[in-house]
Amino acid sequence: MMPEHPAAPGSAPEVRAADPESAAWLAALTSTGPPREQALARLHEMLVRVARGEARRRAGQLRITGPELDDLAHQAAADAMMAIIGKLAQFRGDSRFTTWAYKFVMFEISAKVGRHYWRYPDVSMDAGDWDRLPDRLGGGPADEAQGRDLLAALRTAVSERLTERQRRVFVAIVLNGVPLDALVAELGTSRGAIYKVLFDARRTLRAELAANGYLDHGTVRQT
Amino acid sequence: MTGWPGLDRFLHTDPRDVGCDEAMAALHVYADLVAADAGAGLRYPGVAAHLRACGPCGADFEGLLAAIGGPDLTD
Numbered sequence: 610m611m612p613e614h615p616a617a618p619g620s621a622p623e624v625r626a627a628d629p630e631s632a633a634w635l636a637a638l639t640s641t642g643p644p645r646e647q648a649l650a651r652l653h654e655m656l657v658r659v660a661r662g663e664a665r666r667r668a669g670q671l672r673i674t675g676p677e678l679d680d681l682a683h684q685a686a687a688d689a690m691m692a693i694i695g696k697l698a699q700f701r702g703d704s705r706f707t708t709w710a711y712k713f714v715m716f717e718i719s720a721k722v723g724r725h726y727w728r729y730p731d732v733s734m735d736a737g738d739w740d741r742l743p744d745r746l747g748g749g750p751a752d753e754a755q756g757r758d759l760l761a762a763l764r765t766a767v768s769e770r771l772t773e774r775q776r777r778v779f780v781a782i783v784l785n786g787v788p789l790d791a792l793v794a795e796l797g798t799s800r801g802a803i804y805k806v807l808f809d810a811r812r813t814l815r816a817e818l819a820a821n822g823y824l825d826h827g828t829v830r831q832t
Numbered sequence: 833m834t835g836w837p838g839l840d841r842f843l844h845t846d847p848r849d850v851g852c853d854e855a856m857a858a859l860h861v862y863a864d865l866v867a868a869d870a871g872a873g874l875r876y877p878g879v880a881a882h883l884r885a886c887g888p889c890g891a892d893f894e895g896l897l898a899a900i901g902g903p904d905l906t907d
Contacts, residue, residue: 610847610849610850610851610878610882659899662898662899663895663898663899666895666898667891667895703860703861704860704861704863704864705860705864705900707900708860708863708864708867708896708900709860711860711896711899711900712856712859712860712863712892712896714895714899715859715892715895715896715899716856716892718895719888719891719892743836743838746836746838746839746841746842747838747841749836749838750835750836750839751835751836752835755835755836756835756836759835759836759839763839783842788888789886789887789888790888799852799853800852800856800888800889801851801852801853801856804851804852804886804889805851805852808845808849808851811842811843811844811845812845814843815843815844815845818843824839824840824843
């Protein structure tokens, strides 16, 4: 994976002064007394509204409704508020303040959705369900015999070419359908770490299958 | 092609993909650019590649875009 720093010259906009509305938010939140209290209350109200909307949008994943869903939204808003206040000095004015602030709501909702998954887990972490792989990936093999050969080659590659951690992540996410954020919560790691493990596993598997003539080496999708 | 499009898509990796940490660090900037139709994908090709490939980060992006009133990308 290639690094792409947000402020890299020529590839991203330069950091600029905050727009007037964002500047007003910063001024109020870094002030003292009633102006700060009013800004905090207004921001909290906005975060709750956004969290409710996002919780409703993801209600299918959560399998909860009503007061429980609303409670989760309030918790996410409160946790986002803590993160925003703690990281206020890191806001660089390269977006609207509210966009930056709402980002933390998304992170908190995602983390809560991931943790919530384990309240009603319907899979094992270790037993891989290979028969369901075509359904999991969508767009199954066009030819049944060819598909069987490819599946066997993939199983061998997973068994022989992946590291133990790569295999565990592959089995959980790809074979058993555990959401990535749920695995993050279960293993106590970060989304980026799990994604990197799976990214490397995918690359290894493609190279192995290509070396054995099952598919091409193409690595760049032209879009 | 493998004759198994789903597997082919899954095993495809884009070398421009910056990963979750960097994509999440720039997500607010990227979302504002998308909302303003200001060439987000051209300015941040690595973030765009990541959001196409990573379901959880893609979901965060769609949620953020919905929150700021940007275009609906769910279709």
